[in-house]
Amino acid sequence: MSIANKKISNHSGFYHTPRIGDEVIISFLDNDIDKPFISGSLYNTANPSLIHNPLDSHKTSLSSRTINLTNIRNSSDSLNQADSSQTEHSNTANIIEQGYNELTLSNIKDNEEIYIRAQKDYNEYIKHNFSQTIHNNKDSKVEGSYTESITKYHKQEILGLKDVRVGAEYLTNVALSKDTIVGLSHTLNVGVDNKLRVAKDSSESVGGDKSVEVGANQNTTIAKDENRNIQGNKSEVVGGTLDIQSTKEINISTQSHININAIDNILFFGKESASFETQKELSFIADNTDMESKSHLTATAGNQITHQVGDTQIITKGDCVIIKAGGVEVVIDSNGLVVKGGEIKTE
Structure with a gap:
């Protein structure tokens, strides 16, 4: 039997088939009883x-109840077997299905609403653009997984606050470049470990001050060279011991002074040798000076060596030795020994 629908065209229009148990209106085309059709329900x-009228009289609704396909197949098999009792049982099972899809328009002033309900899946297919404008809030809740696939460009513009909370893991995979611009402050709080892996180069530029605070130990491993260029001053404060070790040379160079101060002792130790070299003057100033050599002690000078205690001097030159003490001067050279200002006594 044909069914009259509100709008019908080739592969388009409104289509509805009454279900078993629905009350329908039977009409006759051209008043011909041999041409019945369903004109309404x-x-x-x-x-x-x-x-529910009259409580929901402000609503306009389009809904469709769930069909039990298993029962429909049973009905088809029953018809083929001419078992009318089984067919009636299947049709009854169809009627009592509780699921439905719904589109409802609610038209109370200032509370207008469009309500869409999908009993199971909800699919949209758009062959071109999709635009959506929301003048107030939007709430979205997904109780399962959420997947979004974008072939080209994804842009988000948020004029206010954005709050993202992830209860488990958070993974970001960028195949090419990633740029992040923060207008003011940027704070990263990590509850446990923080790891940064860079396959090649890494650069950091800080326009102002930089502070690093480490609560426990800090270890830095550099496979090759390290170069630092400090335009101003550098200060290091070590609460414990400072150890500097090198498998090769240690070179310290400055265009001005080098000051090494110690409240207690300063020890220079070398298994092979220790040298002090200067182009002009070399001074050792102390209340007491001790020099001890287990084998030889050699003092060499190009012009002279002077040993002085008070007014007493021993001057060693390339051609003579001069001893001055208590107004007496003794000169020893290639000519012999000369005593000036004193007497020679033997005891």
């Missing part, structure tokens, strides 16, 4: 509408 107490 009616609600009744056994088959009420989704909208």
